[in-house]
Amino acid sequence: MDNENNSAVKLTWFDKIFKPQVITLPNGHSTIRRRSRAPIIVALVLLAIILSLRMTGFDLSIIIKKFDKLMDLMVKLFHPKWSFFDKVTRPLVDTIKMSILGTVIGCALALPIAVLSSTNIDKNRVIVSVLRFILALIRTLPTLVIALVCALIFGLGTFAGTLAISIFTFGIVAKMLYESIETIDMGPFEAMEAMGANKFQAFWSACVPQILPVYLSHSLYCFEMNVRASAILGYVGAGGLGITINERIGWRDYEGLGMVLLTLFVVVVAIEFTSEYLRGKLS
Amino acid sequence: MAEKLEKIEKAVDEKLTVAEMYANRPRKWWVYTLVVLIIAALVGWSGSTVQFEGLTVTGRSVAQGVISGITHPDLKLMFGTGNTDVPYLLLQTMAIAVLGTIFGAILAIPFAFLASTNILPKPIAYLFRVVILLIRTIPSLVWALMWIRVTGPGAACGVITQSVCSIGMISKMYITAIEDLDTRILESLDAMGCTPFQKIRYGVIPQLTASFISTTIYRFDINLKDATTLGIVGAGGIGASLVQCLNSRRWAMVGSFVWGLMILVLIIEYLSTQVRSKLARGE
């Protein structure tokens, strides 16, 4: 009769400070209502906003004051200079080539590492945690910084960009992949072992068919991202469209920039649609 | 109709022998071969331009410098409290990401509703989808470069850039949540005689908040990483100082910036994953 369910509610430190309210009905049954966390969360978010506003010196009036300048820029962007298309194609093709090669290299490296970082296949806790930590570190590095360092070491051009994309792809695909590998069905693996297969044979015939479609799907998804990401790598001298974009902005040639962005838009959308179609087929 | 059924039944009843079955096997090997050939061709095509040209004259010393910087970071810079020290710059980067994400998340709400096919007629919804796609395709760095022309360099530019960029991805994910809305709840509220406002308040908002908040936190994660690169073009945050140090080859300072950045991103990524999994479990 007494409030049995009270013990089922886990009390956190929050509930210890703000005691839950006990509601007792006229018939003696009671239930507890934990204090809502919403007010404290809203207060924290507001505080963060105020501090951030102060720190960044953000002022909405600038936008209002300079609104005509913005409109001017936008109008020019939406009137792309068609004649500029000829100069876009080469860096665009470079960008795509960088993305393809970078994706392939990064994904190829990611597969074995992802397998070794999956707890259901690699039983060695130490290797798993070390690999995962390294992958996490790699993912924290901004692509542009990697590209800049590569450009400083290997010289300006597409090689640095490809390397940067490979590293970025490696970090992301390996993570997505080990998360997927951990959800595969290990039953067939057990069956293969019971049939007398060694670990490699069992893994290759029971796990790989499950991993492969997911792997390809992740790779395609990463390729989509890479085309967009590699378009800006040229800004730090790593080849591709970025150089052109930077140049156009420097010369305030917004019509030319409009053309560059339009081409990029078309290519990215085309790649996204193809990739989405292929990924739909894979699953 | 009956004829068709008969045909199907006949086909099912038809017992094929092993040899016939083998002869009828689906021949899919050419699909695999084609895929492998296409990938090989793409890699070959890309590899032809992306070529390793050896290290630059200073390549070796840069590589050594980066390694020595990471192993021997400038500790004074790392724990200093001045305006150019790591903690302050990291806070500023976070401030940019906080404001950018919150503004973006708010701006994305109208976009998302306008682009949802279950709210507006398809032609209008698709028009807004194209706009969202356009926002998403243009790399954030390009947005930053354009906004700098309007606002001038500084953290405020970073905030505006991120607010605009975030709209793309956030509204795309909001749309999915909106289109998954369970409309049966609205029917039952209708049956109870609720006004449209009450229907939105008690039928729509409770369904959307969790996924909206989750999306926003996820985007904050991305924006934080992005904010570190925006500094490169002068939009505030830690990126500007990092690139300056890289270009002037002050490796110890590079080391402390990179460490600061990695630690911050790791912590935020961890927290964001925790909060989102809590939200997904409905706590």
Place this chain on the structure above:
Amino acid sequence: MIEFKNVYKTYPNGFTALKDVNLKIEQGEFVAIIGLSGAGKSTILRCINRMHDVTKGTLTVDGVDVNTLKGAELRRYRRKVGMIFQSFNLVSRSTAIKNVLTADVPDMGFFQVLFGIFSKEQKMRALESLDKVGILSKAYTRCDQLSGGQQQRVALARTLNQNPKIILADEPVASLDPITARQVMQDFVRINKDYNISILLNIHHIDLALQYCDRVIGVRAGEIVFDGPAATITQEQIDYVYNGTKAPVLGNGE
């Protein structure tokens, strides 16, 4: 012939699953192992193909002491012992024939496995195995599109394809509906008679065991408390095996 001599099995967590088990199973017998969950039914099966090690005592199969086998020898021994699982353990994304073909993998070379190259003979043999369990027409269908009963038949075909002398089946019909469960049991009976393969199966439902199997072994808390022809078991003995609780019955499924 499978022979257990004073076999004990203690798990690393200290739980003793088998206590002094003595058994002798001749080639070609069809044996059902009954008992409550946790009584040690699975452990008996898994000791036979060394998925688990025996702690004490000897377990010989065709005169070979299973516990002494190692590495390649053990894998060669396992080729003769097929295993069927409750959850089928098929690669659900692959076609039925691909799953059956995996039975050949342990005998193949590294590169053959790497590129998944199977000869025409292997493919024909796999199709014949599928034919033996009556689902030849589904050979090129993906397993996730098959029903539970069909999937268990694919698993059975995979086991047949490795040409075993013994088949161990761990709750083979537990996740099937009553009608399919009976069909799969009939498949087992047919395979047992046609190819003289010894079949040992764990089964939860006492009526299925009595109807289809020749011999019944009752396990209670790690000990064998009944061993004899299915026809001779009495209600009292059944009650004893099930520790006084009501024996689970499948019924006719109607």
